[in-house]
Amino acid sequence: GNSVTQMEGPVTLSEEAFLTINCTYTATGYPSLFWYVQYPGEGLQLLLKATKADDKGSNKGFEATYRKETTSFHLEKGSVQVSDSAVYFCALDSGYSTLTFGKGTMLLVSP
Amino acid sequence: DAGVTQSPTHLIKTRGQQVTLRCSPKSGHDTVSWYQQALGQGPQFIFQYYEEEERQRGNFPDRFSGHQYPNYSSELNVNALLLGDSALYLCASSLNAFGNTIYFGEGSWLTVV
Numbered sequence: 001g002n003s004v005t006q007m008e009g010p011v012t013l014s015e016e017a018f019l020t021i022n023c024t025y026t027a028t029g030y031p032s033l034f035w036y037v038q039y040p041g042e043g044l045q046l047l048l049k050a051t052k053a054d055d056k057g058s059n060k061g062f063e064a065t066y067r068k069e070t071t072s073f074h075l076e077k078g079s080v081q082v083s084d085s086a087v088y089f090c091a092l093d094s095g096y097s098t099l100t101f102g103k104g105t106m107l108l109v110s111p
Numbered sequence: 112d113a114g115v116t117q118s119p120t121h122l123i124k125t126r127g128q129q130v131t132l133r134c135s136p137k138s139g140h141d142t143v144s145w146y147q148q149a150l151g152q153g154p155q156f157i158f159q160y161y162e163e164e165e166r167q168r169g170n171f172p173d174r175f176s177g178h179q180y181p182n183y184s185s186e187l188n189v190n191a192l193l194l195g196d197s198a199l200y201l202c203a204s205s206l207n208a209f210g211n212t213i214y215f216g217e218g219s220w221l222t223v224v
Contacts, residue, residue: 004153036215043201044154044215089153097142097205097213098167101153 002027006090006102013109019077021105023064023090026071031092033057033066033073034099038087047075047088085109113138115216117202123222124192132187132219136204140214142166143185145177146201148218154201160185161207189221197223 007022025033035047035057048057053068062077073090090102116135124130136143142161146154156169160179179185183204189196199218205211 034213043199043217046212046214049212091153093213096159096167097203097207097211098144098156098159099146099154099203099213100156103153104151 002031002092002094002100004090004092004100004102006088006105008103009087009106011105011107013080013107015082015109015111016079017109019075019080019084019107021075021088021090021107023073023075023102024071025073025090025092027092027094027100029094030068031094033064034091034093035062035064035073035075036089036091036101038089038104040086044089080107080109082109082111115202115204115214117200117216117219119219120217121220121222123224125224126192126194128192129188129190130192130221132189132200132202132221134185134187134202134204134216136183136185136202137214140204140206141183142205142207143179143183144203144205144213145185145187146203146215147171148199148201150198157187192223194223197221 003026032051034049036044048059050057050066056065087104091099144159145157148154158168201218202216205213
């Protein structure tokens, strides 16, 4: 079956530091890949997505590249801000708009 | 353009009771899915409705049931509530096409006491 594995948190960084959150997946076929963000007490917001191999999704300074050979979709940002503190979820959709999520990685950014 | 809206926002129920949660999808979206997110966990897929039929179902017992109306809005019903049903229930909507973006509502927080 489908599964997503992402690095455990919390990830604690100082403002302006470089961020990487690792995500690997197992899926049949060629899934679409997503990163969602959840701020405290809120629902999920789509951060970025990629629908085929070598695609790069990007939004608000965050980037992730769909790597089929390593089945990975790592999230990166060059300079984090305090406002980026949230829980980040990697997810895949192998068809029919049904998402399989990782367990989430909490990011804490201090001034 | 309103996004995905859910109601109620918060509710408290007693073990054994039944609950109904409601969802209106984003305008133009025809597919509605429900997810359960326990505290500190990622969302787990419950089921999906398309054309008023349950199209897919995750690993949840029959106590969890749903409905989709002709206007694409949806309900999630949970019978015989257990303490372990306490979670954030998220509704998601999308168009019925591969690779389309899936949008989530703010969720309904259910506490079972």
